[in-house]
Amino acid sequence: MRSPVQGIASHWDEWFRHEAAESDHEAIDAIGRSGFEQCRFIAWLAHRWAGEAQWRGEAPPARYVLAQLSRVSPFDKWPAFDRYRITYGASGISAIVIDEQSAGESSDVRHVEALILPADEDAAAHDVVTDGFHAEGADLRAARQTALSLLDGKGLVAFLALWIATGRRPYPRWVRAGLLVGWLAVAALIVRLLIGSDPGGRLTLFFGLLFGLWSLLVLTALTSAVALGVQAWLAGRQWRRRLEEYQTRLRLDGGLSLQGGSAGLAFCLNILLATFRSHPRLPTRSWLWERFFRKLRLAANNWAATGVVSPQGRVEKVAIESKIRACMRHPEITDVLTPRQPEARQSVIDKLMLTSVRKTRDGPVSVGMRRAFASERQHLRSHRCRYAAQSILAVGDFTSRSQLAVNVLALGVSIVMLVALPDIRNVLYPPPPPAVVTPSSPSPYYLWISLDTKRPQAFDVVLESGFWSNRRADVAQYPDPGGSARAEIRLNRLGRQMTVDEQDGTLWIERRRKLLTREYQSGERVGSYSFSYVTRLGNE
Amino acid sequence: MNRHLSVRRIRICFITLLLGGCANDKEMRVQLEAHHQTANEPSLLNVQAQVTGPQSGLSYKWFSVLGEFEPQDSYVPRSTYSFSPSSSRDRIWVEVWRDNERVAQGELDVHMDSAASERPAREPPPHVHITITQIPRYDPAGGPDTRADISGRVSGDFSKGYSVILYARADAWYIQPVPFALHPIAPDSTWKSWTHTGSNYAALIVGNDYKPLTRLDVLPQVEGGVIARTIVEGKKP
Numbered sequence: 001m002r003s004p005v006q007g008i009a010s011h012w013d014e015w016f017r018h019e020a021a022e023s024d025h026e027a028i029d030a031i032g033r034s035g036f037e038q039c040r041f042i043a044w045l046a047h048r049w050a051g052e053a054q055w056r057g058e059a060p061p062a063r064y065v066l067a068q069l070s071r072v073s074p075f076d077k078w079p080a081f082d083r084y085r086i087t088y089g090a091s092g093i094s095a096i097v098i099d100e101q102s103a104g105e106s107s108d109v110r111h112v113e114a115l116i117l118p119a120d121e122d123a124a125a126h127d128v129v130t131d132g133f134h135a136e137g138a139d140l141r142a143a144r145q146t147a148l149s150l151l152d153g154k155g156l157v158a159f160l161a162l163w164i165a166t167g168r169r170p171y172p173r174w175v176r177a178g179l180l181v182g183w184l185a186v187a188a189l190i191v192r193l194l195i196g197s198d199p200g201g202r203l204t205l206f207f208g209l210l211f212g213l214w215s216l217l218v219l220t221a222l223t224s225a226v227a228l229g230v231q232a233w234l235a236g237r238q239w240r241r242r243l244e245e246y247q248t249r250l251r252l253d254g255g256l257s258l259q260g261g262s263a264g265l266a267f268c269l270n271i272l273l274a275t276f277r278s279h280p281r282l283p284t285r286s287w288l289w290e291r292f293f294r295k296l297r298l299a300a301n302n303w304a305a306t307g308v309v310s311p312q313g314r315v316e317k318v319a320i321e322s323k324i325r326a327c328m329r330h331p332e333i334t335d336v337l338t339p340r341q342p343e344a345r346q347s348v349i350d351k352l353m354l355t356s357v358r359k360t361r362d363g364p365v366s367v368g369m370r371r372a373f374a375s376e377r378q379h380l381r382s383h384r385c386r387y388a389a390q391s392i393l394a395v396g397d398f399t400s401r402s403q404l405a406v407n408v409l410a411l412g413v414s415i416v417m418l419v420a421l422p423d424i425r426n427v428l429y430p431p432p433p434p435a436v437v438t439p440s441s442p443s444p445y446y447l448w449i450s451l452d453t454k455r456p457q458a459f460d461v462v463l464e465s466g467f468w469s470n471r472r473a474d475v476a477q478y479p480d481p482g483g484s485a486r487a488e489i490r491l492n493r494l495g496r497q498m499t500v501d502e503q504d505g506t507l508w509i510e511r512r513r514k515l516l517t518r519e520y521q522s523g524e525r526v527g528s529y530s531f532s533y534v535t536r537l538g539n540e
Numbered sequence: 541m542n543r544h545l546s547v548r549r550i551r552i553c554f555i556t557l558l559l560g561g562c563a564n565d566k567e568m569r570v571q572l573e574a575h576h577q578t579a580n581e582p583s584l585l586n587v588q589a590q591v592t593g594p595q596s597g598l599s600y601k602w603f604s605v606l607g608e609f610e611p612q613d614s615y616v617p618r619s620t621y622s623f624s625p626s627s628s629r630d631r632i633w634v635e636v637w638r639d640n641e642r643v644a645q646g647e648l649d650v651h652m653d654s655a656a657s658e659r660p661a662r663e664p665p666p667h668v669h670i671t672i673t674q675i676p677r678y679d680p681a682g683g684p685d686t687r688a689d690i691s692g693r694v695s696g697d698f699s700k701g702y703s704v705i706l707y708a709r710a711d712a713w714y715i716q717p718v719p720f721a722l723h724p725i726a727p728d729s730t731w732k733s734w735t736h737t738g739s740n741y742a743a744l745i746v747g748n749d750y751k752p753l754t755r756l757d758v759l760p761q762v763e764g765g766v767i768a769r770t771i772v773e774g775k776k777p
Binding site: 502532 | 567569571573575588589590591592593594595596617618683684710711712714715716718719720736751753754755756757758
């Protein structure tokens with residue numbers, strides 16, 4: 001016993017042939033005699049019956065039901081059902097499947113239709129069922145597996161990573177302009193601080209401005225990316241669950257037996273579209289998915305795809321030349337998704353277009369007339385994809401060069417900022433003043449000023465003396481046992497000393513202010529120690 | 541209500557953190573150090589304050605129980621203290637002020653150098669003599685990257701409790717080979733060490749409790765803790 005949706009045609013046929021009363025047959029015949037009544041019956045079935053009928057809590061897909069009924073008596077003779085015999089009305093991206101005798105004709109670009117239906121109760125039923133063609137089960141499973149991965153899996157991760165790197169954001173124009181100006185301002189501020197004049201007392205203001213602006217921009221970018229990514233994941237997870245539970249039906253006219261899996265990419269994208277069509281309004285809205293599916297529906301008549309998809313989501317190479325030629329000869333195809341292979345480069349396609357065929361519009365030529373060409377220049381855009389995730393970027397028109405440029409700028413600025421963060425921190429949130437501690441120098445020719453601080457780069461030491469040469473030294477962390485942070489000063493007696501007291505001198509601890517390689521005027525003095533005290537330290 | 545309280549607590553913690561950070565940043569600490577001005581003036585001390593914290597706008601006020609400071613108010617962390625004639629011990633303070641606010645205070649117990657005060661009465665042992673028998677090379681630049689051996693002999697009448705300290709002369713006298721190094725005298729009255737090179741070399745016999753200075757402009761005379769000394773020029777090739 002088939003389910004009410006999958007088996008509606010056989011159930012009807014059973015009833016019509018064996019169980020319907022004579023009066024039922026007469027009533028049906030009466031409707032069938034008028035084209036208008038046939039259309040009314042179809043309208044009733046599509047709008048009223050399908051709206052009210054429920055199967056596992058959902059309305060059955062009316063076009064599928066009509067397509068099923070169109071093949072059984074008496075509907076197989078009703079002209080109003082003709083259109084339902086050849087299509088589900090769920091067209092998507094076309095597949096390019098070359099006929100045995102063909103070298104690439106427009107007829108080789110074939111519409112693919114996909115539906116997902118509540119799974120049959122028959123446990124042996126396949127996950128993917130073909131209609132009108134035959135394909136290897138492994139190829140169909142790979143397409144479905146890739147679609148699942150794109151909804152919630154590695155494919156989605158790859159798509160999100162690509163989108164974060166190069167994809168456009170849903171910002172209003174003024175926000176986009178503001179962010180660009182912000183990143184440029186941060187870059188300009190860094191350049192100003194690195195090569196401009198010393199800001200003196202305004203350094204803290206500059207650093208505060210720099211850090212605040214950068215933090216705001218990073219926070220905005222991260223919040224936006226994370227929010228959109230999480231929404232896409234939540235929505236994708238719900239669709240994945242649905243796709244896993246439902247049966248997928250693929251339709252390709254022509255009675256073909258497919259040799260090879262180059263229609264896999266088209267199947268995969270159409271499975272995604274069918275999943276969306278089966279449940280377009282999720283509780284969780286996702287800008288990424290909504291944009292992709294909107295573009296995918298719009299692209300249905302103008303896009304074709306070729307490529308073998310592996311279960312890991314890779315798009316493998318195919319024999320492509322005849323497929324490109326088929327697309328070029330097709331009057332409606334403007335964009336083609338291909339694997340990443342040299343023969344699919346845009347320059348190669350453009351060359352082929354120049355030397356290639358003329359597109360012939362369908363339609364008869366009047367008697368006494370000859371067909372002639374006054375065609376506009378045709379253009380076929382190639383979108384090469386190494387991964388199925390890239391096809392989402394291409395179809396969804398996510399790739400934005402201006403966003404990519406902003407991302408590169410933001411990445412460069414952020415790397416510089418991350419490297420400079422310790423320096424900025426030392427100015428904006430300076431460490432407490434350190435005390436001078438042991439160890440002292442083991443050499444009489446050197447003076448060590450060891451400080452009890454965890455941030456040695458935040459300090460300078462200055463020796464001012466009337467007996468010894470004045471010195472300035474940076475504090476650094478030394479890797480000796482105990483790991484002391486210290487400044488090492490090589491002592492040198494003044495040629496014309498101002499005192500005979502060799503203990504004369506003051507050691508000042510100063511806050512060091514720098515940004516990467518740029519040193520600024522020293523900051524506040526936060527310690528004062530006598531030369532004699534430091535000399536005796538640890539030996540008293 | 542609870543949420544309101546939580547938000548308020550978070551605010552208080554945040555403000556406390558900020559203030560804590562600021563307080564820590566501006567924290568002042570002071571430590572006093574005193575040493576005798578000269579061996580001949582045991583009642584005079586040079587007092588210095590080692591000050592940790594922001595230095596701008598600081599002034600110092602000096603206090604004691606019995607003695608006196610000169611000056612008592614200063615803008616540098618140094619002053620000179622003299623013991624009162626009737627005492628040999630005292631307690632001294634320094635207060636650190638900024639903008640009419642006392643920001644730190646330090647104190648120190650001081651005592652007169654009794655050894656120094658008794659020194660005139662203490663005579664060095666008679667006939668003590670020190671010689672350098674292994675003289676390093678003459679090297680007027682000297683410095684930390686050089687090295688040579690030095691040894692010598694002590695003669696005369698002296699008891700245990702004495703050691704040898706060495707200096708090498710570059711731009712000043714530097715103790716050898718490391719700060720505060722005291723070299724023991726062997727039972728056969730010899731001593732030896734290594735040294736950085738210099739133009740001249742000096743060896744002094746001092747008591748084991750002697751606190752030698754690391755760098756000197758002028759070597760100490762034979763008095764007080766020093767009971768003998770010798771100075772030789774480095775060996776020229």
